[in-house]
Amino acid sequence: MPRNLDLTALRSFVTVLETGGVTRAAQQLHLTQSAVSMQLKRLEEALGQPLLDRAGRGVAPTAQGEQLLAYGRRMLTLNDEVWARMTDKAFEGEIRVGVPHDIIYPYIPDILRRFDREYPRVRVQLISSYTLKLKDMLQGGEADLILTTENDTPADAECLTTQELVWVGARGGTAWRNRPLRLAFERNCLFRPWALEALDRAGIGWEMAVDTNSVRTVEATLSADLAVHAMLEKVVPGQLEAINHGGNLPTLPSSRINIYRAHAAVGEPVDAMANMLRHAYRGVAVAA
Amino acid sequence: MPRNLDLTALRSFVTVLETGGVTRAAQQLHLTQSAVSMQLKRLEEALGQPLLDRAGRGVAPTAQGEQLLAYGRRMLTLNDEVWARMTDKAFEGEIRVGVPHDIIYPYIPDILRRFDREYPRVRVQLISSYTLKLKDMLQGGEADLILTTENDTPADAECLTTQELVWVGARGGTAWRNRPLRLAFERNCLFRPWALEALDRAGIGWEMAVDTNSVRTVEATLSADLAVHAMLEKVVPGQLEAINHGGNLPTLPSSRINIYRAHAAVGEPVDAMANMLRHAYRGVAVAA
DNA sequence: GATCTCCATCAGATTTGGTGATATATCACC
DNA sequence: GGTGATATATCACCAAATCTGATGGAGATC
Numbered sequence: 169m170p171r172n173l174d175l176t177a178l179r180s181f182v183t184v185l186e187t188g189g190v191t192r193a194a195q196q197l198h199l200t201q202s203a204v205s206m207q208l209k210r211l212e213e214a215l216g217q218p219l220l221d222r223a224g225r226g227v228a229p230t231a232q233g234e235q236l237l238a239y240g241r242r243m244l245t246l247n248d249e250v251w252a253r254m255t256d257k258a259f260e261g262e263i264r265v266g267v268p269h270d271i272i273y274p275y276i277p278d279i280l281r282r283f284d285r286e287y288p289r290v291r292v293q294l295i296s297s298y299t300l301k302l303k304d305m306l307q308g309g310e311a312d313l314i315l316t317t318e319n320d321t322p323a324d325a326e327c328l329t330t331q332e333l334v335w336v337g338a339r340g341g342t343a344w345r346n347r348p349l350r351l352a353f354e355r356n357c358l359f360r361p362w363a364l365e366a367l368d369r370a371g372i373g374w375e376m377a378v379d380t381n382s383v384r385t386v387e388a389t390l391s392a393d394l395a396v397h398a399m400l401e402k403v404v405p406g407q408l409e410a411i412n413h414g415g416n417l418p419t420l421p422s423s424r425i426n427i428y429r430a431h432a433a434v435g436e437p438v439d440a441m442a443n444m445l446r447h448a449y450r451g452v453a454v455a456a
Numbered sequence: 457m458p459r460n461l462d463l464t465a466l467r468s469f470v471t472v473l474e475t476g477g478v479t480r481a482a483q484q485l486h487l488t489q490s491a492v493s494m495q496l497k498r499l500e501e502a503l504g505q506p507l508l509d510r511a512g513r514g515v516a517p518t519a520q521g522e523q524l525l526a527y528g529r530r531m532l533t534l535n536d537e538v539w540a541r542m543t544d545k546a547f548e549g550e551i552r553v554g555v556p557h558d559i560i561y562p563y564i565p566d567i568l569r570r571f572d573r574e575y576p577r578v579r580v581q582l583i584s585s586y587t588l589k590l591k592d593m594l595q596g597g598e599a600d601l602i603l604t605t606e607n608d609t610p611a612d613a614e615c616l617t618t619q620e621l622v623w624v625g626a627r628g629g630t631a632w633r634n635r636p637l638r639l640a641f642e643r644n645c646l647f648r649p650w651a652l653e654a655l656d657r658a659g660i661g662w663e664m665a666v667d668t669n670s671v672r673t674v675e676a677t678l679s680a681d682l683a684v685h686a687m688l689e690k691v692v693p694g695q696l697e698a699i700n701h702g703g704n705l706p707t708l709p710s711s712r713i714n715i716y717r718a719h720a721a722v723g724e725p726v727d728a729m730a731n732m733l734r735h736a737y738r739g740v741a742v743a744a
Numbered sequence: 745g746a747t748c749t750c751c752a753t754c755a756g757a758t759t760t761g762g763t764g765a766t767a768t769a770t771c772a773c774c
Numbered sequence: 775g776g777t778g779a780t781a782t783a784t785c786a787c788c789a790a791a792t793c794t795g796a797t798g799g800a801g802a803t804c
Binding site for chain 1: 459460461462463464467503504505518519520522523524527528530531532534535537538539541542543572573574576577
Binding site for chain 1: 780781782783784785
């Protein structure tokens with residue numbers, strides 16, 4: 169008494185019912201008619217009951233055959249799926265994802281981990297840069313999928329979420345009370361001009377506490393409570409916090425997180441990555 | 457390049473990961489260690505990539521192995537399930553279902569059809585009788601599952617639905633205007649005393665148009681617009697209709713449809729049948 | 745460093761499962 | 775009711791796959 173079905177025979181069985189004949193099925197499967205016939209016989213013997221009703225024209229499944237057909241289809245679907253995932257060209261290669269460095273945390277690391285589980289044969293290259301640079305790279309074919317932080321959503325993009333820009337500083341810090349307000353921004357940070365403009369409009373004096381291109385420097389300055397910074401509300405790292413300034417600092421504009429996909433970027437892995445990003449930031453997956 | 461996975465090898469693969477060793481897996485599977493080892497090798501060859509990481513203590517799946525593990529488990533689950541359905545003793549035998557004949561339509565035929573599809577090796581014996589007789593049969597072990605129409609729900613029963621009892625007659629019929637009201641009921645019909653009592657209380661004179669134990673006779677009498685009858689609102693057959701009497705006939709009490717299960721009736725098929733009945737009458741399936 | 749455990753690999757035995765040929769059955773048409 | 779066409783079952787044979795039991799080697803354990 170065997171315990172495991174033979175997927176080859178099962179495929180023959182399903183094909184016989186789908187093509188309506190042993191001979192046709194055999195052709196489609198590139199086997200001889202007798203081989204398929206014997207597979208059917210083996211199946212029936214193994215399960216100890218008739219599966220096909222050969223009465224007259226064509227073949228019809230018996231009641232038990234119906235059962236096996238349903239299960240068989242599901243099993244073959246799984247088989248084909250895993251087979252595709254493990255060997256299909258479409259599931260290997262590289263996918264280049266660009267993310268502004270200020271929104272890498274907290275979602276991206278987890279997404280990369282999960283993606284690698286799902287598509288182990290796809291190498292993910294994470295590009296961390298500025299929104300403008302990322303858009304250039306997408307144009308230049310150097311990235312397949314990018315996230316951006318912008319104040320609107322162009323037609324070729326999709327908005328994942330709109331988030332408030334907030335003032336942040338060290339946990340429990342007081343740097344935000346100082347005047348002129350001491351700021352820490354990277355030179356190319358997209359939010360820097362937004363913050364400055366908001367302060368100017370509110371008539372609050374300010375000065376740059378650091379002049380750097382390093383995120384680390386900014387972080388260190390903020391952690392030491394020497395300056396304040398602006399970032400999206402949902403991505404404030406643990407050692408910092410949104411400043412509860414009670415109106416002493418101006419409200420900052422909101423920003424959108426958009427996703428762009430290169431025209432050339434097609435295939436299930438890219439779809440899946442896009443969906444994971446959507447799901448993380450928007451909380452909603454989009455059907456493929 | 458094979459196209460179908462070998463479920464035997466797949467089971468070995470899964471077992472190796474579950475037992476943490478080729479040798480242990482082989483014992484559990486009643487195979488030699490070398491056989492299992494070769495199966496693993498064949499799997500890796502077929503899929504063209506390493507599935508196991510034999511580094512040091514124990515075995516760990518590679519990233520691709522994780523994939524295969526997940527799919528493999530699902531496929532084996534399906535395999536074992538269909539195998540059980542097709543060969544397990546628990547999925548063959550007889551199940552005796554008792555249903556009062558006035559609620560057989562419209563649901564029961566469809567349920568029986570669907571049940572037979574799901575459990576082709578289980579013979580269903582449909583017992584059509586009166587509620588009291590059915591309860592006797594259940595007590596006497598002559599039925600596994602019965603539906604009843606009663607005006608309450610005893611502790612050992614489960615109420616599926618509460619339905620209004622309504623007056624019915626021929627489509628477009630006028631028999632309900634006659635006085636004395638002419639009635640057609642089988643002798644043992646449970647609803648007969650309910651109807652008579654309601655008429656008496658309303659001071660409406662009545663007489664029995666037929667004296668029979670045959671449903672057919674009652675139906676024929678009703679179809680000919682010679683008498684009226686009372687039945688549950690949801691089970692009125694097509695050739696009859698609920699009478700729109702506008703208060704000229706008394707309101708009838710409501711009735712419950714209950715389900716009872718014999719203590720000895722256990723197993724998945726009985727559960728499934730009970731669930732199908734619940735679903736049909738109550739519109740809700742109950743988790744197994 | 746000896747021992748133990750576990751796994752990969754090999755040669756040979758066995759079984760499985762496929763091909764091609766043949767027998768049987770069913771249908772369409774006369 | 776017979777005939778040809780088409781479809782399926784079965785058989786003998788053969789090739790390939792797969793199991794067993796033996797062997798050797800890599801780590802872990804003492």
